Amino acid sequence: MKKIFFTALRYPVRASIVALGLMAALTSTAALAATAAASSGAPAPKTGGELVFGLDGAQVSEFILDPANSSFAPHNRVFRSIFDSLVVLKQDQTVGPWLAESWEVSPDRKTYTFKLRKDVKFHDGTPFNAAAVKFNLDRIKEPKNALAALIDLGPYESSEAVNATTLRIKLSEPFEPLLRNLSKTTSGISSPAAIAKYGDTYALNPVGTGPFKLVSLQQGTEIKLARNPDYKWAPVTATHQGPAYLDKLTFRNVPEESTRVAVLQSNQVQAIDGIPPQNFVLFKNDPNYRVYLKELLNNNYGLALNVAKAPWNDEDIRRAFRASLDIDTIVKVIYLGSAPRAWAQLSPSLFGSADKELYRSWKPDLAQAQQILDKKGWVVGKDGIRVKDGKRLTVSFIDTQGNREKRLDVIQLVRRHVAKAGFELTIDSQPAGAYRTKIANLEYDLSAGSQFAPDPDVLRRLFSPEGRAKTSGYKIDDPEITQWLKDGLKENDATKRADIYKKVQRKLVDKVYTIPVYVLLYAIGTTKDVNGLTIDAQGFPEFQGVWLSSRVD
Structure with a gap:
């Protein structure tokens, strides 16, 4: 031994x-x-x-x-x-x-x-x-x-x-x-x-x-x-x-x-x-x-559209949602400099974080968001909310923790930002039991959260269908990410292991599977x-x- x-x-x-x-x-x-x-x-x-x-x-x-x-x-x-x-x-x-x-x-x-x-x-x-x-x-x-x-x-x-x-x-x-x-x-x-x-x-x-x-x-x-x-x-x-x-x-x-x-x-x-x-x-x-x-060593607080449900299973629609957001402004307005903007899923000090590599990897672009939605057939209605086939472009955000860490304040600003592109964001506040039931039954469009952890393997419990609970708001099923997270479990070379988790975080951002918001201090x-x-x-x-x-x- x-x-x-x-x-x-x-x-x-x-x-x-x-x-x-x-x-x-x-x-x-x-x-x-x-x-x-x-x-x-x-x-x-x-x-x-x-x-x-x-x-x-x-x-x-x-x-x-x-x-x-x-x-x-x-x-x-x-x-x-x-x-x-x-x-x-x-x-x-x-x-x-x-x-x-x-x-x-x-x-x-x-x-x-x-x-x-x-x-x-x-x-x-x-x-x-x-x-x-x-x-x-x-x-x-x-x-x-x-x-x-x-x-x-x-x-x-x-x-x-x-x-x-x-x-x-x-x-x-x-x-x-x-x-x-x-x-x-x-x-x-x-x-x-x-x-x-x-x-x-x-x-x-x-x-x-x-x-x-x-x-x-x-x-x-x-x-x-x-x-x-x-x-x-x-x-x-x-x-x-x-x-x-x-x-x-x-x-x-x-x-x-x-x-x-x-x-x-x-x-x-x-x-x-x-x-x-x-x-x-x-x-x-x-x-x-x-x-x-x-x-706090952490999976940073971030937003996650329900990719198991239309229209959020369309990467372009997710990209339009993200492009309508100015996360820098949201974090500055809400946290007044007491919490930094997050660029990756893992907090900057946690081993394997890609925060440095993903810094400024995307920017808000309202015009691009509007162009994507136009191309996808979502037409602006009289009240500014887009409609397609008689259905409004509504985003139901599900919550159970109230305004802890001013998170609902963040969502209120998110609502204002995405409305400019034609999304209608509503807040569905539920007690813990009902929240878990609705998450498991896919009765939501947007969830958000963070998860403290001392190891980057926290990504597996969130983004691998083999590792997460049914009541997790993350519904991603990406075979490549799942395999990388399996590889990270066994790799004992520190450099190689860190590279695996950075690769996972890059794809999470590239595919708009999640939108990191802030680092919890x-x-x-x-x-x-x-x-x-x-x-x-x-x-x-x-x-x-x-x-x-x-x-x-």
Whole structure:
């Protein structure tokens, strides 16, 4: 076996093209806070107090705090405080140790052997060991849990607890994304005993090994956590290895952005995320607040016309729709410089991104859009909307998350732009269940979304019919793209693998399968009393090192 110790992946990381002035300064502030404090002789961290975090959790009616059953970003921002993973993704996008101290990969790259820590236990007092990890991996394969985590394991065949501290994972074929995927929040390790105890209600009673443990949960409203006093197994990226400094950590769902700003300014909470663009510079320039910013490794937020349905199965019509859009203007107007324009599906800092190669690869051209539609027989009606065979050129946009990250504001501007070419865009807002049903039944014209991920294999779960769920808004069935995504799974040469994913992204843009809109920069604002906050390499907040200058009990 070839020994891979701590640095199993060594992919080159291109500096993000969006790290301009303000963004670079803010990111550096978050990353270097602890170092700066130490070098300046700042006070030592204080233990105690409660941090209340105003979470942009959207208009959700329930929290699902089970890593195997929720890929919703706001939930995953809570996961990292409750659950630990086998490995951690470091800032340079190499993989380091966490609950696994080291690992070996067989020459055929189908067997991974992990050496686990001996000193870890779950919040319920039961031991963390190889049997517990095997239970978690096998659980992901259960049909009722077959969400995003299932595809993260790829060709997972089985796992074996060789002894209490040795776990062996067997794959049916090589799967390069495995280690990166095991670092995800959705790969956090749950207590088998708690899952057996709570059954179908486990998502309301999560038990992990993380720096905080659950105290109480009010559905859709509030999650209260308390410090895990036994914690001493933080990842190599942590600012310290012992228990969290905070006594309590509370996540309060505050979906309305102006309310989030108000509760921070009135000190009802000490931190918020999803800072509205119009308040971004205000907080940055106010000495009473601190702002942290980090690019979320991500499939960028983008638009996708339903290519399984006429007229969107016609590439020319899709091209006309895109040509009527001025994405630069939309992003500038909505985000006021707090989020950059996206040119590719993968965020600029993610390994395999084609953002640089696709920069300025197309431009808005209203005249071209109108010419295409004229040629296709879509005639402008009296109200400016085009008609063909008695049918209006209507684009029904389906949504279920409201205006999280100002996404509906984006769609409102999209509506104005495409109307100039003769498209009539309507918004169909649905609760989650109805949304999934309508997506599965192709009862929509346009969808939009993003997907956080530490590996470019995220493209497979979105754009390959073999890898995506029926409830995915992407309905592309392109055999060439599907084959490339299969090739990317097995290729272990970093340069060749990156080239594969860049090729996929070029075709997605060339065929107008998707229209990337913006790169998500995760922003957190805090009062000046909050110290030691960090954001991990994947763009999720870490509270284990947070301490309060003035305790808030």
